[in-house]
Amino acid sequence: MRFRTAAAAMAASAVVAGSFIIVSPANADPEVTRADVEKAFDRAEAANEALNQLTVDAEDLDARIEEVSAEIAKIRKVYTVQRDELGADIVQQHMEQPLGPTVGLLGSKDPDLFIEGLSAIDALNTTRADALESFTRTRVELQKRRAQLAEHEDELAAKVAKAKKTEAQLTESYRKAKADFARLSAPQQSAMNEGGDVKPVSNSGSGAAKAAIAFAMSQLGDPYVYGGTGPDGWDCSGLMMKAYAAAGVSIPRVVGPQIAAGRKISAGELQPGDLVAYPSMAHIGMYLGGGKVIHAPRPGKSVEITSLSSGFGVYARVS
Incomplete structure (x- = not known):
């Protein structure tokens, strides 16, 4: 994130051959001292540091958003594969045995075959249960990451809004500092620019x-x-x-x-x-x-x- 365009242009406009232009003070303006001007610049610099911190915070959030988005993309691929495999397995079973695998065993008069069949069904159901449990874990993780992403995006939007307000404060503080500087006498301005x-x-x-x-x-x-x-x-x-x-x-x-x-x-x-x-x-x-x-x-x-x-x-x- 970058919030510096206006601030950089503002600073550049203030610099002429490394110093402020010396201007004549307006007689109608209240008297200011060099200390007043220094305080005005201090306030502007404090706003600049606040903006620096917001910029750092926004860049960190940008990085986190990219990281979580990448994680979501990976989890989404796993989610899709698991969903499709589980769905295909269920559809295939119903196509082959619409009334369920147990029905085919009910008519068997061979006890051993019946028992073997039940064991196979139990193994199939266990495998499907494991797949369903794995799919559920993936779905929950996907929901968690999406919630994280939304939280980061909301936080970033708040940082951007606050940065805009802080940049406006910086602009105003800097304008005030320049105005105070302009009300100093020419010798005072020269002394400050030394x-x-x-x-x-x-x-x-x-x-x-x-x-x-x-x-x-x-x-x-x-x-x-x-x-x-x-x-x-x-x-x-x-x-x-x-x-x-x-x-x-x-x-x-x-x-x-x-x-x-x-x-x-x-x-x-x-x-x-x-x-x-x-x-x-x-x-x-x-x-x-x-x-x-x-x-x-x-x-x-x-x-x-x-x-x-x-x-x-x-x-x-x-x-």
């Missing part, structure tokens, strides 16, 4: 952390894009996911689960490669050491190196 450091720093990590840092730093200067997972545009969690994927380590797609998948640590335990997030779980970056963090900040800016003190307060180490 990026952090985009120069690579010495990679003091080791193992997977070293490889993840190397990947993240190779993206310095790439633009922020809502829902971006590369190769030329990123959101914060998309960059972290792909950085660790490049190191051979799988972590979830979304900020909250990314932190939850690691081992929580304190600020004093931080090492290069550790994940650092806002307490709101709306934003995430990677610690580089020396109080520095690499992250994808927001629309209008690019992947950059910033200070750990710029809002990060939750820390986790990827195992």
Whole structure:
């Protein structure tokens, strides 16, 4: 599933040479501060992360629907064969002995033949009973899988509907952030558009952390894009996911689960490669050491190196 067309277009329209266009504030609008604008972008990023999670959930449901549909197709083939064989057996019996196999034995005066015949009938009925029992099990399993499929399809429809609402919230939050930005003075706008450091720093990590840092730093200067997972545009969690994927380590797609998948640590335990997030779980970056963090900040800016003190307060180490 993909819910990104509008969000990607929205983000792309905001980027001009890596930054927002500086515009003159409207005098009639209420005064806003840089902090107001940052909060507006934080709200938009929180909506983006919610949309990321819904996208992951929808893709998981898509996969489950495909899996259950394949299982239904296999069970349906077995069901059809068993049904046809059982039906053909019953029809054949009635064609050969319309009144049933027992009637043919009633006139027999040979006790041994009568007993042998009853034994054969008993074996036939046992075989048919086993076939009927097997057919019943298949039918019940088929009904169960169909119910599963219907449940997954209903859940997927609910996720899609919620994703559309969340994308609308993201669009509105982003519109508000841009409007607030436009009400700042030209010097304030310039100050906000000034990026952090985009120069690579010495990679003091080791193992997977070293490889993840190397990947993240190779993206310095790439633009922020809502829902971006590369190769030329990123959101914060998309960059972290792909950085660790490049190191051979799988972590979830979304900020909250990314932190939850690691081992929580304190600020004093931080090492290069550790994940650092806002307490709101709306934003995430990677610690580089020396109080520095690499992250994808927001629309209008690019992947950059910033200070750990710029809002990060939750820390986790990827195992």
